[in-house]
Amino acid sequence: MKPRSLRNLWRNRAGVARSGNDDPVDPMVAQLADALAPERVRVDSVARALYAHDASVFGGGASGPVCFPTSLEEVQAIMRIAMSHGRSIVPRGAGTGLAGGAIPLGEPIVVSMAKMDRIIDIDPAGRVVWVEPGVVNLDLSRHLRPLGFHYAPDPSSQQVCTIGGNVANNSGGPHCLAYGVTDVHVVAVEVVLVDGTVVMLGGSCDEVDGYDLRGAFVGSEGMLGIATKVAVRLTQNPPAVKTLLLSFGTVADAANSVSAIIAAGMVPAALEVMDQKITVAVENFVNAGYPRDAAAVLLVELEGMPGSVEADAARVADIGRDHGATGVRVAADDAEREALWKGRKTAFGAIAQIAPDYYLHDTVVPRGRLADVLAEIYAIADRHDVVVMNVFHAGDGNLHPLLLFDGREPGAIDRVHAAGAEIVRASLAAGGVLSGEHGIGIEKQMHMGAMFGPDDLDHQERLRRAFDPYCRVNPGKVIPAGHSCADIQSLRSVPTGVWG
Amino acid sequence: MTEAGQHVLANHDPVLDDFASEVGVEDPVAIAGSRSRWPSGWQLDADVRVVSAPSGIVIHQPEEMLVTVRAGTSVDELTAALAEAGQRCPLPPGGTVGGAIAVGHNCIQRLGRGSVRDSVMQVRYVSADGRLVAGGGPVVKNVSGFNLPKLLTGSLGTLGFVCEVILRTNPIPVRSVVASVADADPFVVFDLLYRPSMVLWDGVTTWVELEGHPDDVDSQLGLLKGLGQVTADVDLPELEPNRHSIAPGDVKSLLGAGARFVASIGVGTVWTETARPHTPLDTQVIELSRRVKDEFDPTGRLNPGLKPWT
Structure with a gap:
């Protein structure tokens, strides 16, 4: 693709205002379009706005050109072109990350890998x-x-x-x-x-x-x-699967059942807890037969050979009852199993009926501390006047408090962030960690120093430097700025106004 | 637990601090456990000090499926302690915990017990400049920061001297049986079984380890009987001296080589009578590995002479 036809293409894009026919095209964009194809290098404001976000609540991202490579060679070309222009790059999958890991900082080239899908x-x-x-x-x-x-x-x-x-x-x-x-x-x-x-x-x-x-x-x-x-x-694929739904009168009973199941020497395929608020929301959404009156439900999935699945199902039910389960239901068939799982997996969508916005947290605590930390999370939410729901991977202590809010309400997001920070501190104080599966991104960067010491962070930075001595691949994430000076330099090196 | 104002992983254990002091900051230094996994051909110059990591099980928390153990502890001592609580970890027997982590080789039942490196939840090590560094975290699931436990496992002590790890443990199954099947295609055996803990093959006989509920073990043994003569409760084959790793799908190529072998089906670890010619890594991997080494040990003082990338 020659620069002239690229210019024509550029002009045709919505939202990209150019003052006259002789406006020079950004040479980096021209090279990218040459290396890929013009239609796979988006510079319009719609694309740049879209790719400035991921699924997290964080704003402040600013995207440069958005590239859609279809081959290894094209990805190499993007990297080389970015290097030659001193520009950072941010790789991106589906943008479902919740920690802001894919948010572009400093107008880097965003590299969407969505078209490499074979x-x-x-x-x-x-x-x-x-x-x-x-x-x-x-x-x-x-x-x-x-x-x-x-x-x-x-x-x-x-x-x-x-x-x-x-x-x-x-x-x-x-x-x-x-x-x-x-x-x-x-x-x-x-x-x-x-x-x-x-x-x-x-x-x-x-x-x-x-x-x-x-x-x-x-x-x-x-x-x-x-x-x-x-x-x-x-x-x-497992030869046998059994899904149980246990209902409890308190969240603590559900959490303690989880610890007891693990302590009894079982490792179910899944151990998921939902508290009453989220269970009701889910039930309204999927009508899977979740009990609306239980303070918490525990979804247990057992997979494997039929003998172990049957024996463990009986043991799980007994342990549940010993810990105050008010109901034990075994999914009778695949349809019932799927309905229950649909409820669990669409939990986050179901909350739209309660509040327009939510902030989903992700920390891990030792299983034995689940009940204590959950009680603390409810207290923290109360203190900050935030509605909290808990739906989490209880089996590995992975908490997912959902903080509900209305972003249009002044000060609401500030209260949510304050509550979130306290939840992180409470999880660390219980011997836990910052994230079980969402990552650090920009969300928990400021908490890294609460989990790791300066020497620990220095070694993480060394690993990063060995791979990327220029700190140009997804800069400004994970490692706090004080431990990653090159990031600051890299972000500042972007010429201001390039994408004006 | 955290003390106010301190980061979580900074529980200053004086034993580890003493070890860090012993490693020091400048002269060449090597770490040795029981030397049962000592890299072949690695000779230490006379000026290299040799240190050993502290030992002892710090805490086993069966309900958390975690054990905190110092690197100098013998694997067999750890295994015995875990077994008392009905648990186990994937470290291969013999030697020290630190040696097993530094080498990173998996146990023969890798299919059923998982890999050594996947079991390392947190690692604490002494860096080339004598600092105590932690990576990972004290729970079974963690994506906080870069994965230093993975990098350190199998790094032969060239990036830091591991002094304490938190390992994930698992329950010991109710029943465990080793059985042999004569003259069966090992891949047919592997496909027939549901998640066997081990499938070994020497070109003629296939050995399997089946674990779990007694009814399930019996039903799996029953399936095997459809393939050939099955003998339960047999000893494992003697392993040939040269251990290496090939693509698991390529195991049958060993038949044509003429030498004796035992291969782990589904894993690709093979033990052969004759040594395999050394295959160098790709130049890009070598270059990247050198950069990692330079970042972690710029003067090359840790385990001098060892280059895992060669």
């Missing part, structure tokens, strides 16, 4: 499938099911989130209690580094020689490079 090769003997990063999580599992396999990590956003985004965030999901989060399932990642170099991290061997750079890459929130190809494990 399932490349399925290797049943090696129990591995190679995919491009834009493959949607649930699409992959649906594709594999008829072959007797699935992809185990199942984030609530799995209908839209991509494998590349899952790799960046080391995503979890309800069924990760038994199967492990994303890094357990990723065997290899092809990565384009900041200078355009391609490097294969990990490989089809179980024990690849050298450092575990694959393990370091998974969960690095798009700050070490762009994944262009991923090999993930195939998980066998």
Whole structure:
């Protein structure tokens, strides 16, 4: 594509105002359009506004050109062009992240991987499938099911989130209690580094020689490079599945049942708790038969061979009753199971009937502290006059308090942020961590110093520098600014007014 | 627990602080456990000091499925302590916990127990400049910050000397049986079974470990009987001396090589009679690995001479 036709294209884009025919096109954009195709380099204000956000509540993002590569070579070209212009880049999957990890800071080139969405090769003997990063999580599992396999990590956003985004965030999901989060399932990642170099991290061997750079890459929130190809494990479909719904008179009883189930030596596929407010909202939404009068419900899924599933179901029911369960219901068939899970997985959509906005938190505490920390979360929400609902992966202590608010109400978001910060501190004080599956992004950057010491953060920064000495890949995330001076420099180096 | 105003991972354990002082800040220093996993051919120069990590199980929390253990603890001691509470972890037997983490090799039942590196929830290590550094977190699920536990596991002590880890533990199944099947296709065996803990094959015989509820173990054994002669409660085969890792789908290529072998089906770890020629890593991986080493140990004082990327 020559610059002249690019200029014509540019003019045709909505919202991009140019004063005259002789206006020079930004040379970087021209190079990007040459390397990709003009229609896959968006510079219009609509695209730039759209890609300035992710699914988090955070604003303040500012996108440069938005690129949609379709091949490894195009991703390399984007990196090289960005380097030659001193511009940062931000990789992006489906933009479902909740920690602001995909929000562009300082008008970087946004690289959407959505068009690289092929399932490349399925290797049943090696129990591995190679995919491009834009493959949607649930699409992959649906594709594999008829072959007797699935992809185990199942984030609530799995209908839209991509494998590349899952790799960046080391995503979890309800069924990760038994199967492990994303890094357990990723065997290899092809990565384009900041200078355009391609490097294969990990490989089809179980024990690849050298450092575990694959393990370091998974969960690095798009700050070490762009994944262009991923090999993930195939998980066998279980021969038997049983789903139980236990009702409780208090949230503490539900939480304590979870600890007791684990202490009894069982590792169910999923152990999910919803409190009354969210259960009622979900029931209004899906009519799955969730009890509206229970203070909390515990959804337990047991998977595996029939003998263990039957025996564990009986033990779970007994433990529940010993801990005050007021009702134990076993899903009679797949339709009932699916209805219950639909309720759990659409919980966040269901709250729209209660408040126009929500802020979903994500911390982890030791299972034994679940009941205490939940009580504290309700108290914190009360103090800040915020409505809180709790729906969480109880089995691994992964809390997801939902703070509801109306963004049009003055001061509401400030109260939500203040409550959120207290919840983070309470989780850390209970021996927990900042995030179980959403990541740090920009959301929890300021809390990193509460979990890690300066030396710990320094070593995280060293790892990042080894991959990206220029700090140009997704700058300004995860590591607090004080420990990452190069970020500040990088963000400042963007010429002001370029995208005016 | 956190003290007011302190970050969570800064529980200053004087034992670890003493170890950090011993590692020091400038001269070349190597770490040794029981030397049962010592890299072959690694010789230490006379001027290299040798240190050993502190030992002891700090706390086992069965209900959290976590154990905090110092690196100098013997794996067998850890295994025995976990078993008392009905749990286990994926570290292969023998040697020290630190040695197992530094080498990162998985146990023979990798399918059923998971990998060593996936079990490391938190790592504390002494850096090249003598600081005590922590990565990961003290819970079973954590994506807070970069994944230093993964990077340190299998790094042969070249990025930092691991002195304490928090490992994820798992319940020991009610029943566990090792059985052999003669003259069956090992991949047919593997596909027939639901999540076996181990499938080994020496070209003729297939060994499986089945774990779980007794009814399930029996039904899986029943399935195997449709493939050939099954013998339950057998010993494992003797492993050949040269251990390496190949793509699990390529295991059958060993048949043509003529040498004795035992291979882990579904994993690709093989033990062969004859050593395999060394395959160098890709140049881009080598370059990136060197940069990692330079960032973590700029003067090359930790375990001098070891280069995991070669």
